[in-house]
Amino acid sequence: ENFRSTSALASNGSQDLLTPAGDDVANLLKYAFNMIGAGAGQASTLATPNAATLAPAGSAGLPYVSLLPAPSSTLQITYLRRKASASPGITYVVEFSDTLASWTINGSASESVTSIDATFERVTVTDSAPTSAKRFARIRVNAL
Numbered sequence: 001e002n003f004r005s006t007s008a009l010a011s012n013g014s015q016d017l018l019t020p021a022g023d024d025v026a027n028l029l030k031y032a033f034n035m036i037g038a039g040a041g042q043a044s045t046l047a048t049p050n051a052a053t054l055a056p057a058g059s060a061g062l063p064y065v066s067l068l069p070a071p072s073s074t075l076q077i078t079y080l081r082r083k084a085s086a087s088p089g090i091t092y093v094v095e096f097s098d099t100l101a102s103w104t105i106n107g108s109a110s111e112s113v114t115s116i117d118a119t120f121e122r123v124t125v126t127d128s129a130p131t132s133a134k135r136f137a138r139i140r141v142n143a144l
Contacts, residue, residue: 001089003031007046013143023049025062032090032141033080034060034120054078059116065137068126075127077137086119093140094125100136 001011009015009027016028027046030036035050036043041060043050054061056078063079075096082088095103108128115121127137 003089007031007036009046016143020047021049023051025051028090028141028143029062032082032088032092033062034082035062054080054122059120059122063137063139073130075135075137076124077127077139078122078124079139080116080120081113081123082119083115083121089144091142091144092123093142095138095140096127096129097136097138098134103138103140 003009004011004013004015007027017026019026021043025035030043030046030050033054035041035052036046037060038044039060041052041055041058052061054064056064060080063077065075065077068074068076077094079092081092082090093105094109096106096109097103106127106129110126110128112124113121125137127135129135
């Protein structure tokens with residue numbers, strides 16, 4: 001509610017998935033991944049284009065997916081998450097797929113969390129499934 005109010009968005013969430021900057025990054029994702037502000041990886045407003053990817057030690061940006069070297073050859077996804085104690089009003093779900101047609105949560109994936117500040121933490125999730133010819137990862141963000 002606070003994000004919607006300070007960003008002049010409809011309080012009912014009807015503008016959460018809009019992309020006013022024309023950068024294909026929804027308002028909700030810019031909120032979820034700390035992409036609004038004056039720091040590195042941020043844009044000053046929702047209407048300012050910003051499709052920056054999270055730097056390895058960054059504090060703003062879209063999730064970063066990498067392939068770990070052999071012998072593990074597994075996917076690793078790093079993203080920012082608003083801390084539950086900051087009452088973010090959103091949820092984050094890491095999902096993996098071999099086909100892009102169906103996505104699943106890998107309960108065996110490992111997770112590492114680093115606190116950034118009172119509001120955000122950097123999360124790295126390592127897939128436990130070895131990468132086949134195709135493997136994909138995504139973060140599904142939902143408003144509560």
